Amino acid sequence: MNIQVLLSDKVNQALIAAGAPADCEAQVRQSAKAQFGNYQVNGVMSAAKKLGMPPRQLAEKVLQLLELGDIASKVEIAGPGFINIFLNSVWLAGQIDLVLNAPELGVTAVEPQTIVIDYSAPNVAKEMHVGHLRSTIIGDAAARTLEFLGHNVIRANHVGDWGTQFGMLIAYLEKMQNENASDMGLSDLEQFYRQAKKYYDEDSEFAARARAYVVKLQGGDPYCQKMWRKLVDITMAQNQLTYNRLNVTLTEGDVMGESLYNAMLPGIVADLKAKGLAVESEGAIVVFLDEYQNKDGEPMGVIIQKKDGGYLYTTTDLACAKYRYETLGANRVLYYTDSRQHQHLMQVWAIVRKAGYVPESVSLEHHLFGMMLGKDGKPFKTRAGGTVKLSDLLDEAIERAGKLIAGKNPHMPAKEITQLARVVGIGAMKYSDLSKSRTTDYIFDWNNMLAFEGNTAPYMQYAYTRIVSVFKRAGIDESSLTLPLVMSEEHEIALATRLLQFEEALTAVAREGTPHIMCSYLYELAGLFSSFYEHCQILNGDSEAVRQSRLKLALLTSRTLKTGLDTLGIETVERM
Numbered sequence: 074m075n076i077q078v079l080l081s082d083k084v085n086q087a088l089i090a091a092g093a094p095a096d097c098e099a100q101v102r103q104s105a106k107a108q109f110g111n112y113q114v115n116g117v118m119s120a121a122k123k124l125g126m127p128p129r130q131l132a133e134k135v136l137q138l139l140e141l142g143d144i145a146s147k148v149e150i151a152g153p154g155f156i157n158i159f160l161n162s163v164w165l166a167g168q169i170d171l172v173l174n175a176p177e178l179g180v181t182a183v184e185p186q187t188i189v190i191d192y193s194a195p196n197v198a199k200e201m202h203v204g205h206l207r208s209t210i211i212g213d214a215a216a217r218t219l220e221f222l223g224h225n226v227i228r229a230n231h232v233g234d235w236g237t238q239f240g241m242l243i244a245y246l247e248k249m250q251n252e253n254a255s256d257m258g259l260s261d262l263e264q265f266y267r268q269a270k271k272y273y274d275e276d277s278e279f280a281a282r283a284r285a286y287v288v289k290l291q292g293g294d295p296y297c298q299k300m301w302r303k304l305v306d307i308t309m310a311q312n313q314l315t316y317n318r319l320n321v322t323l324t325e326g327d328v329m330g331e332s333l334y335n336a337m338l339p340g341i342v343a344d345l346k347a348k349g350l351a352v353e354s355e356g357a358i359v360v361f362l363d364e365y366q367n368k369d370g371e372p373m374g375v376i377i378q379k380k381d382g383g384y385l386y387t388t389t390d391l392a393c394a395k396y397r398y399e400t401l402g403a404n405r406v407l408y409y410t411d412s413r414q415h416q417h418l419m420q421v422w423a424i425v426r427k428a429g430y431v432p433e434s435v436s437l438e439h440h441l442f443g444m445m446l447g448k449d450g451k452p453f454k455t456r457a458g459g460t461v462k463l464s465d466l467l468d469e470a471i472e473r474a475g476k477l478i479a480g481k482n483p484h485m486p487a488k489e490i491t492q493l494a495r496v497v498g499i500g501a502m503k504y505s506d507l508s509k510s511r512t513t514d515y516i517f518d519w520n521n522m523l524a525f526e527g528n529t530a531p532y533m534q535y536a537y538t539r540i541v542s543v544f545k546r547a548g549i550d551e552s553s554l555t556l557p558l559v560m561s562e563e564h565e566i567a568l569a570t571r572l573l574q575f576e577e578a579l580t581a582v583a584r585e586g587t588p589h590i591m592c593s594y595l596y597e598l599a600g601l602f603s604s605f606y607e608h609c610q611i612l613n614g615d616s617e618a619v620r621q622s623r624l625k626l627a628l629l630t631s632r633t634l635k636t637g638l639d640t641l642g643i644e645t646v647e648r649m
């Protein structure tokens with residue numbers, strides 16, 4: 074059920090019938106103020122301009138031709154030529170009944186696209202840190218949303234699993250194994266990496282071995298390959314634990330690391346040279362892009378192969394974009410990386426378009442985001458100034474939530490507190506990130522995110538349990554709600570209208586890749602439910618019809634909250 078699409082179709086038909094050219098758009102939007110109705114048509118003015126007609130005159134004509142049947146109770150022209158549409162509460166009630174009986178909250182089936190989502194992308198032999206949090210959870214919300222709508226989503230975890238550092242890491246793993254230290258050090262990847270680096274810097278024999286291993290690894294030497302595999306597997310097994318704790322849907326099967334594209338790299342460089350796009354410059358192979366100029370106004374060079382023959386992050390991303398189109402059959406590719414990689418991606422995409430590797434019809438989108446800042450407004454760090462390990466952050470979230478819940482519920486069994494602490498703690502951390510417009514930096518603040526008031530996970534999770542408890546307390550079974558919905562109170566109608574706008578929120582998130590739109594929607598919904606709950610007696614309505622109707626509104630609210638939170642990757646509980 075998508076009211077906006079429904080109205081757009083009808084108004085567009087009327088516009089065309091009124092003589093507007095076929096490329097005119099009704100531009101139906103949710104109205105910002107109640108006095109402008111529920112929806113407003115913004116497209117009449119520009120259509121009138123094209124027709125050379127006074128806008129209000131066109132609006133009159135559209136109004137005469139507009140066939141909204143029982144959808145609207147009132148339609149009026151406002152200002153220079155807006156049309157305001159007021160929905161009919163009887164129609165709304167019927168729609169709620171339809172949605173309640175439909176699967177998936179009555180969300181319209183889409184024409185499925187293959188959508189690749191590049192997110193998380195940690196690095197091998199390194200611990201995941203806060204820098205990976207935003208990509209991981211925002212990307213996952215996008216994946217869940219697009220999948221819910223019916224798209225074929227391919228999760229691509231572009232793990233940093235290649236590079237010259239692997240010689241050093243293999244040499245160190247070997248050393249540890251020889252000294253019978255088994256793989257112990259790998260449970261602390263930071264320590265492992267630091268030690269490897271230390272040997273590399275201080276022990277020339279070790280360094281020479283490390284350099285030889287890089288060459289061997291690149292040449293496909295089975296021993297080096299095996300050691301490399303081990304490093305990747307151990308890292309990703311650890312990361313998988315973090316994904317599971319985070320309730321993130323990534324699995325080990327979604328790893329499509331940088332190494333996957335190795336075999337394609339020489340061919341890409343040769344092809345770009347043959348196409349005249351890449352040239353040799355000071356020993357390196359470079360693509361000059363007119364659209365990117367240096368400070369002297371000369372086209373900027375993007376290196377795709379170094380003087381020593383080595384390939385770069387850029388070369389890999391060229392191959393990767395090509396692969397996602399050619400091999401995975403992507404219609405759309407969304408990249409969730411922070412804003413510092415924007416220019417890099419723009420350059421890569423400019424090259425893949427020029428080379429014809431990815432046609433314009435396939436959209437390549439950088440869904441960038443800002444940084445997580447500490448309370449001091451500086452990049453989020455440990456007290457000692459180090460990078461914050463993601464697993465430590467999760468521990469802290471759960472611990473804080475546990476204390477909070479125990480404080481509020483002195484009699485709750487310890488087992489339940491532990492379970493709730495995870496759902497609330499992790500949920501709070503994720504939600505605080507998801508609820509902010511992703512393009513800006515944001516301040517990471519435990520107290521704000523764990524508050525039970527405001528646009529937070531605990532508030533949303535609590536709102537959900539409150540509705541569930543209405544049903545539990547009264548011992549009501551959903552299947553007993555058989556009478557058709559009736560509404561007369563303004564609070565009922567406001568809630569019903571918002572409930573029917575769930576799909577509009579979903580499609581906006583799907584289009585823009587911005588989960589905060591869903592957060593705002595759910596938050597408003599919870600607020601409307603609160604007012605409804607305060608003003609309308611749910612269980613003691615004037616009649617059985619009213620009682621059932623209100624229960625139905627409550628039921629759909631709980632389903633919508635649960636499903637909406639689920640598209641964000643936020644868990645709910647039945648009691649808290």
Ligand code: ARG
Nearest residue numbers: 191194195231232233390410
């Ligand atoms: N591993 C990279 C990092 O940690 C992010 C990879 C993003 N994806 C891509 N296709 N370049 O910064």
